[in-house]
Amino acid sequence: MQYLERLIPLRHSPVATAAAWSSTSGCDHVAYEEPDQLSFAEDPLREFAFSNADEVARVSEKLSEVDIKEWRAYGWAKFELAITPRDGTPADDALLRLMIPRREVRIRDGIARLRGVTEDDLDRLEQRLIPLGRGGGVHART
Numbered sequence: 001m002q003y004l005e006r007l008i009p010l011r012h013s014p015v016a017t018a019a020a021w022s023s024t025s026g027c028d029h030v031a032y033e034e035p036d037q038l039s040f041a042e043d044p045l046r047e048f049a050f051s052n053a054d055e056v057a058r059v060s061e062k063l064s065e066v067d068i069k070e071w072r073a074y075g076w077a078k079f080e081l082a083i084t085p086r087d088g089t090p091a092d093d094a095l096l097r098l099m100i101p102r103r104e105v106r107i108r109d110g111i112a113r114l115r116g117v118t119e120d121d122l123d124r125l126e127q128r129l130i131p132l133g134r135g136g137g138v139h140a141r142t
Contacts, residue, residue, distance in 0.1 A: 002069040003104075003115040006122045008129065014038035014107040017129070021105065024128050028099065030074045037108040041074045041101035045117070048075075049094035056081065056096050066100055068117075073098045 010017055018031040018040045029042035046066055050056045063073060075098035103125055104115040112129075116122045 001067060001117060003071075003117060004119060004122055006114045006126065008112045008114060008126060010107065010110055010112050010129070017107060017112065018105075021125070021128055029101075030076075030099075032074070037106055039074070039104070039106050041072070041099070041104040043102035044099035045102050046100040048073075048096075048098040050096040051094050053081070053095075059096070059098070063098070068100060071100045072104065073100055074104075075099055 012020075015033065015038065018033075018038055021040050021042070022029060022031060025042045027043040029040065031041075032039045045068065048059075048062055050059065075096065077096045078093075081095040102117055103121045105125060106113045106115075114122050114125045116125065
C-alpha cells in the first residue's frame with residue numbers, strides 16, 4: 001500500500017484549516033502544531049496501544065510491521081510513562097497510543113500536502129476545505 005498526494009494552496013490559517021477538518025471528521029483524529037508546519041491525521045489504518053514500559057521498548061519492532069510505504073505515526077504519551085517501572089506491570093490504561101492514518105495533511109508555507117490511501121481520501125479532505133474558501137484550485141497532483 002502507498003499514499004497518494006495532492007498539493008492545495010490555502011487562503012486561511014493552518015489552525016483554522018485544522019479546526020475545520022477536526023470539526024468535520026467523523027473518526028479518530030489528531031492535530032499537531034509546530035513552529036513551521038501544522039499536521040492533521042485521521043482515520044487510523046493501524047493502531048498501537050502500549051500499557052507498560054516493556055511494551056513501549058518494543059515500539060520500533062511493532063512499527064516495523066507496518067506494510068505501508070512512507071507512513072507516519074501520530075499519537076500521544078501519558079506523563080506516567082516517564083515513571084512506569086520496567087517490571088511488565090500494565091498500567092490501568094495505555095501509556096502510549098500511536099496510529100498510522102488513512103488520511104493526513106501537512107500544512108507549510110500556505111500549501112496543504114494532502115495524503116491518502118485512495119483518490120477518494122484526497123477528495124474527502126479537499127472537499128472539507130470548500131467551506132473555508134479554498135484558494136486557486138489544485139496546485140499539483142502526484
